[in-house]
């Protein structure tokens with residue numbers, strides 16, 4: 282039965298998609314059957330893992346509105362052991378379509394229940410908002426991993442995120458927990474990165490992952506080739522740190 286990890290932070294550009302793609306790939310590389318679910322209408326994880334979205338007949342949206350079974354949405358990738366449920370811009374319509382639908386926060390959980398047996402890990406890449414899509418992802422998940430960009434204001438907005446997690450835990454998903462805070466785009470040359478790390482550790486103690494993802498040009502280049510860092514540049518520091526993160530995730 283898969284462990285479901287939701288990668289969430291309502292801020293954009295903090296490394297959610299990069300973390301989703303590369304954590305999912307690293308988990309597959311250590312032998313875990315892994316499914317990456319792209320829950321963002323921008324579909325960056327879909328493109329970044331090498332799926333041509335223009336050629337897609339169906340995507341997560343069609344599963345959520347009940348048009349198709351989850352298994353029909355699962356695509357294989359160039360990484361052995363890694364599958365993906367892709368997204369496309371249609372996903373924007375989900376929110377409006379579900380407005381009058383009872384249990385609208387639980388449709389993703391029902392969809393993923395159909396494929397849970399086939400995987401060890403499911404990694405969900407969330408959109409940069411606390412929208413109905415994110416609530417669905419949180420309602421499906423066992424744990425939430427929060428990427429935190431090592432920049433000024435990094436912790437701003439986290440209270441809102443944590444309140445949302447508490448609300449979901451109290452109402453829809455009692456098993457939900459925050460599995461960890463991940464420092465991304467960490468730059469050892471700047472004091473600011475260390476200050477953000479220190480502040481995060483002050484607030485969240487050992488919830489902060491020991492692994493920090495360094496700022497790396499290679500990590501930012503890989504998606505334009507439709508490749509995770511492990512294919513694009515397997516010996517890079519980016520690949521090494523996402524592998525270390527995967528091991529930490531498995532241990533937690």
Ligand code: ADP
Pocket residue numbers: 292293294295296297298299300325409465466467494495496497498500501502504
């Ligand atoms: P989000 O999904 O939270 O919006 P992304 O993962 O798309 O964030 O990252 C935002 C931008 O930063 C992208 O252009 C991405 O390539 C780049 N980026 C992400 N992580 C790193 C990193 N560790 N080093 C350098 N660039 C990064």
Ligand code: MG
Pocket residue numbers: 297298299321325407408
């Ligand atoms: Mg993203």
